[in-house]
Amino acid sequence: MAAVKKSVSVKDVARLAGVSEQTVSRTVHDSPSVRPETKERVRAAMRELGYRPNFAGRSLRRGKFKTVGVAMFNITGTGNLDRMEGFAAAADKHGYAITLTKVDGHPYTLESASSRMSALPVDGMVVIMNRMPADFGTFEPLPGMQTVLVTMLEHPLCSTVDNDQFDCSRQVVEYLLGQGHKTVHFISCPERSLSGMQREEGWRETLRAHDIEPPRLIRGDWTAQSGYAAGQALADDPTCTAIYASNDAMAYGCIRGLESRGKRVPQDVSVVGVDDSLGDIVPDRRLTTVRFDNKRVGMWAVDKIAGAEGVAPSVEHMLIPGVLIEGDTVRSLR
Amino acid sequence: MAAVKKSVSVKDVARLAGVSEQTVSRTVHDSPSVRPETKERVRAAMRELGYRPNFAGRSLRRGKFKTVGVAMFNITGTGNLDRMEGFAAAADKHGYAITLTKVDGHPYTLESASSRMSALPVDGMVVIMNRMPADFGTFEPLPGMQTVLVTMLEHPLCSTVDNDQFDCSRQVVEYLLGQGHKTVHFISCPERSLSGMQREEGWRETLRAHDIEPPRLIRGDWTAQSGYAAGQALADDPTCTAIYASNDAMAYGCIRGLESRGKRVPQDVSVVGVDDSLGDIVPDRRLTTVRFDNKRVGMWAVDKIAGAEGVAPSVEHMLIPGVLIEGDTVRSLR
DNA sequence: TTGCACAATGGCAACGTTAACATTTGGGCG
């Protein structure tokens, strides 16, 4: 029962196999200039000693870590899981790993995310922005550290990618108007949410593009309870035949609120949400909603960094459109 | 506009500050044996050159990465976000980072997770087990790599931590029996889910401990639709006054299924779920459920690795109990 | 004045890997 005292290095393997360290290295990288017999002998030595290449030595030599850092101000948040799925998938594809970091949001700045990352073994970084960082305009990425921001806003020095919230609202409003509704009421969200504000702007702009003055919106707080209250309030408004809620929880709450006031969905009022987060939760009703492709957002961000590989990094801005899912909560008036 | 050509090392800082590399290093670590004036001069040089310590050099020297690897077979899964929150929080506390890796589940083995991690800059690893790996009994962690498994099963060589699913069922069943119900029906889940099977076992054992023969269970698939079907089926069973569903989506589906057959909840039938995942989604009803502390599970796992710091790693097994949340879906028969 | 303790700093080596270059070996061909 031999105790493992320390890590096994190429030197140990070389000694056991009776070759030079370089030959071991070449074997690890499966270089064609090593004789098959030699390779086999080296591999046997590696197996016997339990050799694993040391990441630090390798990175030091190569000057690359093959790792992308992800900075999040909030780990818990809608879509984060899907985004991470995308990060991991893209990283995998390029042979990269993902390093996850929670950044304290006080102050809420890109600088704090950046300095947090600077001491970690990463070649590039992704920052997920939920709110507006105080230094968005003035931020400069660390030299040599390609930085991708997950946001709809465009940044002069960093590539950006996000769901197209504006287009999402446009799709919803056009769809409802296309069903013959005269206007679309909106249940919004707290003002500090960037994505929510963009949905709000999209709703307003699209109505205006159709020469419809946007009705007064109701500000919710993402919860079904606030949607419920909004639904009750809108139930008494005779002009309200179509409601667009900023997420599915509020949309569903709104439906229940309308029903509590005797309105039926979709017969009396049509309701649309955003998120596609209720699919598995509400059994007997399919909410009309917009499904975002957060996985693709995550993949794009990591692809941008891991796919660069020495290519001069360019600044690009990418918006990924969502898809409107037709459910049972919209009625055509035509 | 000077172009940054390559990374700045202690050598560059030392030259500019007119001191030795060692003094720079000591300044970085704020050693008391450097004169304040010298420190300030070195710091000024660091600022001017934009010096950032190189992770690879440091790790190579220290033989530590200050990073914990997390291997997941599925990124998307209930509770993963909270667990990650816990990973990140604990890592932060110890000055560690988290490296996330998605492991291909074909084959579904601990070995594949382990070998995936072996080439990454991590000091220890956490594996999230959703199913039973083929090599659970025979797996040996990599030498020098402390390995923590997130599972209720105990492993002879690896520490383990998870929510106490067994206790969760015990709490639910005891609670319902305590309200005067004669038995508790159960909506289960696919058999390959480890946690689901443990809930099932807990339900069965607890009933038996009260000399109640467990009624026939209904196997669902985690979705509200399957809960809906189960609710409809159970609506016709006159012995059924209390239903325990293996997650909240099925519990909610079950309620709707019961209602579709004219049964009222909780007046006619009491329903309890597990997850506490509906809090923000169903506005007008608070489901009685069990809330797990996945964040704490994640923290424990990372604490175990990052908190060890040279201490001889011991094998421990930790179960974190959930908390029963009383809602509006249970009626007392007393 | 000498000796000594201690504070401040410097020199050197090593961590594990691999690119670049150097060397050896074997075989083909004039």
Add this chain to the structure above:
DNA sequence: CGCCCAAATGTTAACGTTGCCATTGTGCAA
């Protein structure tokens, strides 16, 4: 038979950091 080329392998140095030990400078007690 000698020459040259290519295949196979070896040697060296460097990536950036920091622990260890050596050196220098300073103040104070004997």
